[in-house]
Amino acid sequence: xxxxxxxxxYNILLDVNSGGxxxxxxxxxxxxxxxxxxxxxxxxxxxMDRLSRTYPAEEVEECYEEIVSLYNDKILFSEDDxxxxxxxxxxxxxxxxxxxxxxxxxxxxxYCFASTGDFGExxxxxxxxxxxxxxxxxxxxxxxRKFLEVDFFGGEPSxxxxxxxxxxxxxxxREKECDKVFRFTTTTNGMHLTDDMIDFINREMYNVVLSIxxxxxxxxxxxxxxxxxxxxxxxxxxxxxxxxxxxxxxxWYVRGTYTKYNLDFSEDVMHLYDLGFEQISVEPVMADxxxxxxxxxxxxxxxxxxxEVLAEKIAGIRKSGKFINFFxxxxxxxxxxxxxxxxxxxxxxxxxxxxxxxxxxxxxxQFVGVEEYxxxxxxxxxxxxxxxxDFARAHVYTKPECKKCWAKFYCSGGCNANNYIYQHDxxxxxxxxxxxxxxxxxVAIMMKAVQLLGEAE
Numbered sequence: 180x181x182x183x184x185x186x187x188x189y190n191i192l193l194d195v196n197s198g199g200x201x202x203x204x205x206x207x208x209x210x211x212x213x214x215x216x217x218x219x220x221x222x223x224x225x226x227m228d229r230l231s232r233t234y235p236a237e238e239v240e241e242c243y244e245e246i247v248s249l250y251n252d253k254i255l256f257s258e259d260d261x262x263x264x265x266x267x268x269x270x271x272x273x274x275x276x277x278x279x280x281x282x283x284x285x286x287x288x289x290y291c292f293a294s295t296g297d298f299g300e301x302x303x304x305x306x307x308x309x310x311x312x313x314x315x316x317x318x319x320x321x322x323x324r325k326f327l328e329v330d331f332f333g334g335e336p337s338x339x340x341x342x343x344x345x346x347x348x349x350x351x352x353r354e355k356e357c358d359k360v361f362r363f364t365t366t367t368n369g370m371h372l373t374d375d376m377i378d379f380i381n382r383e384m385y386n387v388v389l390s391i392x393x394x395x396x397x398x399x400x401x402x403x404x405x406x407x408x409x410x411x412x413x414x415x416x417x418x419x420x421x422x423x424x425x426x427x428x429x430x431w432y433v434r435g436t437y438t439k440y441n442l443d444f445s446e447d448v449m450h451l452y453d454l455g456f457e458q459i460s461v462e463p464v465m466a467d468x469x470x471x472x473x474x475x476x477x478x479x480x481x482x483x484x485x486x487e488v489l490a491e492k493i494a495g496i497r498k499s500g501k502f503i504n505f506f507x508x509x510x511x512x513x514x515x516x517x518x519x520x521x522x523x524x525x526x527x528x529x530x531x532x533x534x535x536x537x538x539x540x541x542x543x544x545q546f547v548g549v550e551e552y553x554x555x556x557x558x559x560x561x562x563x564x565x566x567x568x569d570f571a572r573a574h575v576y577t578k579p580e581c582k583k584c585w586a587k588f589y590c591s592g593g594c595n596a597n598n599y600i601y602q603h604d605x606x607x608x609x610x611x612x613x614x615x616x617x618x619x620x621x622v623a624i625m626m627k628a629v630q631l632l633g634e635a636e
Contacts, residue, residue, distance in 0.1 A: 181256060182585035183208060186487070186625045193624060195585050197257040200628045206234050206242050216256050218247045261588070262576055270529055270564070270571040272322040277533040277544045278313055280305045280342050281334035285370045286410060289401045290438060290464045290472055296334035298535070298548040304339040305536035310346040312557040313534045318357050320562075328385075330364045332533070332544055337371035340379075347383050366390065366434075368402070369414035369421075377421045386430040389418045393435050393447020393461070400440055401472060415454060422456065432458035432506065438472035442481045445489035452496070452503055460506040463615050465597055476611060483618045490622045510589075510623040527595045528554070528570030542570060545596030552599075570595070573605050580608040586617045 180195040183203075190208040192201040203211075213226045222243035230239045249255040282303045284296030296302065314329070321327055329350065331343050343365070350361045362385040369389060380387055391414055392398040399409025418433065425431055433456045437444035444461055451459050463482070466473040474482070489505065496503045525531060528542030535547055538557035546552040555562035573595060575587040590613070595605040597612050 180259075180585060181211065183211060184621050186621060187490070187629070189625060189629065191621070191625050191628060192255075193585065194255050194257055195588070196259045196261070197254065198588065199254055199257075200624055202628055202632055206230070206238060207246070209233070210239065210242055210246065214243065214246065216250060218250060270568045271526070272324045273317060273320040273530055273532060274324045274326070275328040275330070275526065275531040276313060276317050277330045277332045277531070278305070278310065278346070279332050279334070279533060279535045279544070279547065280310065280336045280339045280346070282536050283338055284333060284335040284368070285338065285404065286335070286368050287403055287405055287407075289403070290436060290466055290470070292465075292545060293334065293547070300535070300537075300548055302334075303536045305342055307342050307345050309534075309536065309538045309557060310342055311349055312538060314346065314350045314353065316534075316540075316557055318353060318359060321359065325358060326360050326362060328362045328364065330366065332366055335368055335371065336365055337367050337376060340371070340376055344379060362386075364388070368410070369417040370404075370410060372417040372421060374420075377417075377424060380421065381425045381429065384429070386432075387421065387425070389414075389421070389431065389433045389456075391415065391418065391433050391435055391451070392437070393441065393444070394450045397441045397447055398435075401436075401438060419455060430458075432456075432460055432504075435459075435461040436464050437461055437474075438464045439474055439478060440472055442478060442485060445485050445492055448489055448505060449492055457502055458504050458506075462507075463612075465601070465609075465612060474611065476614075479611075479614055479618075482615060486618055486622045490626055494626065507619045508623040508626055510620075510627045525591075525594075528552075528573075529567055542566070543596055545594075545600070549599070570605075578606045578608060580613075584608075584613075584617075586613075586620050589620050590616050 182193045182195060184191050185208075190203045190205065192203050192208070192211070193199070194201075209230060210226070213229065214223070222240050227236060227239055246255060282297045282300060287295045317327055317329070329346075331346075336343055347363055350363075354360060363383055364386040365380060365384050366388040367390065369391070390402075391411070392402055395409070395411040398411045402410055404410055422431060433451050435444075435447060435451070437447065441447060448459055448461055463474050464472060468475050490508065493503055493505055493508065525543070528546075531543060532554065533541045533544045533547055534557065535541070540554040540556065540562065541547045541549070542552055542554060552566070554566050573592065575581040575592045578592050581587045581592045593608055593612055593616065597609045598605045598607055601609045601611075
């Protein structure tokens, strides 16, 4: 399988199974529209007749021979070596947990997938006993895994920061006896951050996700306080303090959401960069199309163009010798993730679970409150291994649309939660998400290929 596309004046060719990326000339690009394995010894006469109207016949024949040579060397149209890993796919130890220390929030973001923080289950905070049980559960279910990850999530986790601190202390106290190492992260809207909280986060948190949507008018239109007022001025001040004190040895990024209200989201990325935030992620909202802020298929041409505009802006920054990292343009064309990661993605319901303030266990934070996908409880000791095994088998070869898609080894089957929410089946690809993901991938592949070409030259 190959995938080819034109972008920024380049003809890009991706060999899907090998991951090889090539920048090709117009003749090669056009010829690959008309030939595929199995190849004849010479270029078919009808192809020669058609292309020789545009290109010299000897060049067409020579190009055909080069394509055949690349095929014989397993560089183009390479065989799929991944399906054997998929067939052997088995459940893995749990290595990561999303710990919902708060089902409450001091914001009322209009697009919030978590029903403005309480996940439709009523506003509540996790007590320390439940948090301890969650850590014990993760240790027990991690088996041979040494490095474990805990993400303090909400709602807004800083509303229950005392339990956050106690949980970190408890987990650290168990590391040596259990031969484990914990890596903690947190996601915060920044409203409650004090200097003491910032110091603790910067000392203990391996990564921090800072939620902000970009320009003040964009952010404050949808990310509002309980009284309806905006939060931009306060959170930018708090985030700058956190980042300035964090140093370079630990990860962080600002994470925004773009909606129908700001389809010019490249402006928001640049605004965040101008504020001093160099690590940036901006995701499309996924919502009921009836919502006024929802993105629909009619918005896709504008969104696709905006990713191209964003790529140009980022290229300009980097060309000037400055640094910016946009997460959805990060791509490793040399090695990439391991085979299993390419097949299964995030590990939802298999390597990763979410725990609510009541101690209920779900496949991930977006499944919380979906009774059909409740996996168990910390308080009655239940845990649905059959469901866990089913998620382990939810990979690109058991998702019909994914199996035949060129992007499968990059998106790894997409988001199981989005598939369920919008398609009612974790194995049915959510078309809108896929289309946006594929455009981002094309832009990222182009940027990386051009970079490597420049380095080679």
